[in-house]
Amino acid sequence: MKFIWNVLKWCWKGFNFIRDLVMNIFFLVFMLFVISVFSLLHSHKSTETLEQPSALLLNLNGYLADNRDENMKWQTLLQEINGQPAPTQISTFDVVYAINHAAEDEKIKGLVLDLNYFEGADLPALDYLGSTINRFKQSGKPVIAYADNYSQAQYYLASFADQIYLNPVGDVGIQGFSAQHLYFKSMMDKLEVTPHVFRVGTYKSAVEPFLRDDMSPDAKQNTTRWLNQMWNNYKQGIAQNRHIPETTVLPATEQYLTELKALGGNSTKYVMQRQLVTALATPSELSEKLTALFGQSDDDDFQHIDFDSYLATLPDRLDGIKYPHNIAVINVEGTIIDGESYEENVGGDSIVALLRKAQSDDRINGVILRVNSPGGSAFASEKIRQETEQLQKLGKPVVVSMGSMAASGGYWISSTADYIVADKNTITGSIGIFSMLPTFEKTLKKAGISTDGVSTSPFANVNSLQTLPKAVSERFQAEIEHGYDAFLEVVSRGRKLSKIEVDKVAQGQVWLGQEALQHKLVDELGNMRVAVEKAKALAQAKLATDTPTDFDVVWLTEEATGINALLNSFKQESKALLRSSVSEMLGLPKDTQQIQKELGLLTKFNDPKGQYLYCLNCANIK
Structure with missing residues (x-):
């Protein structure tokens, strides 16, 4: 009787969940139209003065x-x-x-x-x-x-x-600071998922969560080094501001x-x-x-x-170009994905479009690439870097301003710039590459499902539902090794270092900005203000005049307008509503959002070759 009662109770919860979800979706559609009007009023610049x-x-x-x-x-x-x-x-x-x-x-x-x-x-x-x-x-x-x-x-x-x-x-x-990560090996073992991983680099720990149940000694040593340095910088900053001994912080x-x-x-x-x-x-x-x-x-x-x-x-700083000479700022913030930007991901195609706008506009004399990214798609990262190189060929200098993080793919797109400015606490480096293809043939077998067929070569039918052929594994590893060599080559050329010198600070190792300066991975420590002054100086040197030029700073941004903006907003809000509704129904704690986020990385990865420049262990600092 108790079992029947529990089944009925869960059925009732499920019914209520579906009812609430449907009602919320209809409510969300209505509210989005209201918000579209409200946003126009909300974003309208006031004509009042103080x-x-x-x-x-x-x-x-x-x-x-x-x-x-x-x-x-x-x-x-x-x-x-x-x-x-x-x-x-x-x-x-x-x-x-x-x-x-x-x-x-x-x-x-x-x-x-x-x-x-x-x-x-x-x-x-x-x-x-x-x-x-x-x-x-x-x-x-x-x-x-x-x-x-x-x-x-x-x-x-x-x-x-x-x-x-x-x-x-x-x-x-x-x-104090803490860098914690989730590890999924035991879960994948229970589900009998086979994670095929191809990587280069002693410290390339981006895929460790899917191969281990804890942090490897190499990764722990690397993280301990830069996290302690960041913590010391925090204490020193407070001690200096408050005029107190560092030991009392x-x-x-x-x-x-x-x-x-x-x-x-x-x-x-x-x-x-x-x-x-x-x-x-x-x-x-x-x-x-x-x-x-x-x-x-x-x-x-x-x-x-x-x-x-x-x-x-105040006048909106995003109002656009008003003067004949300008330094354009382009933000690369979030995980780098192939295609267009969405949610918290920055699309390679979206950034390429902004860089081409800077290339074609004669009023733009230089570009600051503001990088705040742990990396992502190798293909998308290279497309962005190619366009920055094209700017340089056109005589428009490119200065990189690194924010909190410019690691892996974030460093790839920065490496060939004319000048790199990093904060002393910027997380950067992570020069390495990996590929991962999980297969579920054992999971299906456990459920009584099998796959079979014929192919003209082992490369013809690569999918996640069957065992990965040895030849395919060898091809993936060879391509990853080539990708790592290409990474070393790009950094070597951009930073004017030998490939041997780059390899010593590569291998997926993570560095703080102050360490990166010592290793010649960046040119100067500073904030956006420093980057702006450097970009103006480089742009001035390119002009055929010694007369000082008054450069304005403009921001090139991605713009979604009209029905596209409304649809994007609806898509994002619907996903958020579904996630929160499921969490509430199951009574899951808020910390489960971290699990969703880290497992969700697999769905973000959309590189056409399946190759990634991503630093997972750079994030989640508390």
Whole structure:
């Protein structure tokens, strides 16, 4: 009886799931049309000006990335309608743009960082934003940060402020960095999936999750080296910003526990003892302090203008080309795939189209390729690199600005540029290549299914439902070895190193930017500002005049308009809705999203030759 009851209960859950899913899909279609109208209003630039002297409130409700999230999501719309915080993808370059303007704006009297809903960013983005805040402080205007509690990323950004406030019962969660990965070998063994892997490189660990249940000693050693260096950079940055000893940022474990216990486990007092914050303040007390500093608004708050509103008063940095001489910026952000960009993947064809636009426009004198990618398709990566080389042949210099990550395929497209600028914490290198073809002949056999047929050669019928012929395996391995040699050749030519020198720092090894500089894989450490100045200098040298030229910086972006934009948005939102609905039905924890993401890599890989320049172990840093 209990068994029948459980079956009925699961049937009822399934019925409810299907009903809710269908209703949500119809609701989503309706909301997308509403959003298309709302987005036009939302993105329309305000004609209002700042009337009262105010503070710029940097209320970053979301996470930082290079690109803007141009699609207004239906969940975000509902949250905004209900007056709830709506986390979004915020462009780091928009934030920098607003702060730079605010520094010269007489109506802006200071900068206030509300970090309560800031979901974080990579360390290079935080450093770039921090350096911009430091430049803002040179105007003599105060910078104040506050939050009820600080995560590591929130606090790192807050550390650039003149004053840091914390709720009297809050905490600063500095705990260290961790790089964790999922491994699927035992799962694949249970499913009797045969992973055929072809690779070159001692440290090429991108496919380890499908071959092992743990990290190999070589991969662990490599990751430990650069992760510790990144952690040291984090501590040094905070110590420098707060003028405190580096050892107090996060004391040694025994010292930490001893000092915390001496305070009765009061972590807030311990934060104060380590001088991580200026003072403790309740929201009311903080409001009084800010009102005394910036004046009172009509709604009894301190006089301020929030980030989105202030950005709307400024000319859009994506407005296009206005002047005769320009440096164009093209973002390559996400996994590199063959074809067009979609979701979080950047399409080789999409970037090629932007590079060709830069080639044909005489008003563009140089290009900055902003790379923030772990790599992906070898074919798509080479197509992008070919087009950057064509720019150089036309006399238009190419400068690479590396963000958080420019590894494997991200380094391939960078390697032959005229100049490479990396952040000291950029994850780069991973010079290696692999191919993977899982086959399911044992899985089918277990289910009582077999495949059979005839072919004129062992290469004629290669598929995942039958055993991979030995000749096919040998062909794949030979092509991968050729691909690795081609990688060495490209880097050797671009970096003016011998192939032997490149091979010593290749083999799939991952390097931080500061190490890459020592190994001559990059030319200089710095942020986008450094890359812009270098691109202008190189472009000036190409002009047939010694008269200094005023170069404008323009951003070339992919644009989806009209029905295509609506269909793309519908496709993405439908997938997200289906994933969340299934997770809720099964009661899966949020951490299962990491499993979906890492297993989903197999569906992203669409290289026509099945060859990949991808650094899986570069990601998932906490």
